Amino acid sequence: MAGLSLVQHIILEQRRAPEASGEFTLLLNDIVSACKAIAHEVNRGGLAGNLGIAGSENVQGEVQKKLDIITNDIFIRSLEWTGHLAAMASEENDEIIPIPAHYPRGKYLICFDPLDGSSNIDINLSVGTIFSVLRAPDGIAEPSEADFLQPGTRQVCAGFCVYGPTTLMVLTTGNGVNGFTLDRDVGEFILTHPDMRIPEDTAEFAVNMSNRRFWEEPVRRYVDECMLGLDGGREKNFNMRWVASMVAEVYRILVRGGIFMYPYDTKSPGKGGKLRLMYEANPMSFIVEQAGGASSTGRERILDIRPEHVHQRVPVILGSKNEVDRVVSYHGQHRA
Known part of the structure; x- marks a missing residue:
């Protein structure tokens, strides 16, 4: 139903699964908050001194932009304390990111690229965030890299945000794909592209x-x-x-x-x-x-x-x- 906020959409999805605890819904809400904060920093650009290179490289040997580091920090800070994750993995970090001991642990793992296409940031072209949510194996108190190594068929959720002329989030939980546009006046992602389908043929x-x-x-x-x-x-x-x-x-x-x-x-x-x-x-x-x-x-x-x-x-x-x-x-x- 178009016009729903992303949070409302997630809650309706949860109600279709009577066994759901609500933890996954809360995790998605945390991801949404992180993407809103990233959209704000990307939009500020040169006004906040966010453009240019940071003078460092990530694990892939790629030169990091300032916004690579800023957005990575936003994503980690937004999710590490919530109690919904057991561990994280980022393009910008060599090793798995553990949840600090003083925060509660959850049953999900997340892999993310905090700023995809960052080579475009200084020329004002579209960039974005990509994320993938997996279940942590049962009984694992301290997840290791091996616990992340699950095939893509095991994903609980996947999504991405595009920070362009408008900020859009595309999301799937395995029941089709929906697109949401950030309404900056109310600070909410609104369902604008329900049930997105890719034509089988193209030119x-x-x-x-x-x-x-x-x-x-x-x-x-x-x-x-x-x-x-x-x-x-x-x-x-x-x-x-x-x-x-x-x-x-x-x-x-x-x-x-x-x-x-x-x-x-x-x-x-x-x-x-x-x-x-x-x-x-x-x-x-x-x-x-x-x-x-x-x-x-x-x-x-x-x-x-x-x-x-x-x-x-x-x-x-x-x-x-x-x-x-x-x-x-x-x-x-x-x-x-």
């Missing part, structure tokens, strides 16, 4: 063409066909989009269809891919599949991957089902 693709020479043959074949369109044997011409912000790319696909690819390449062969499985590929794949799309590495369904470590990287091909299936079929033909 748009998103990929970083500068990496073409490093791609495997199935991806080059697919992109070359899209570039040629009707002249290359496809039934239509295609447009290319590339924002270099996964949240913006996936939101566009949810609204009007498309395919997003960050495939395996030989530029950094030891990494296995560009995007991180636990807090980028898994939550986005859960959302895309719940909206009727598909998500794959080209070789396997992303949600079926059993993680090896919390910062593991994987290739990502997701979006409109028929186009993803085509790319997967090209990988299959190449291996045959």
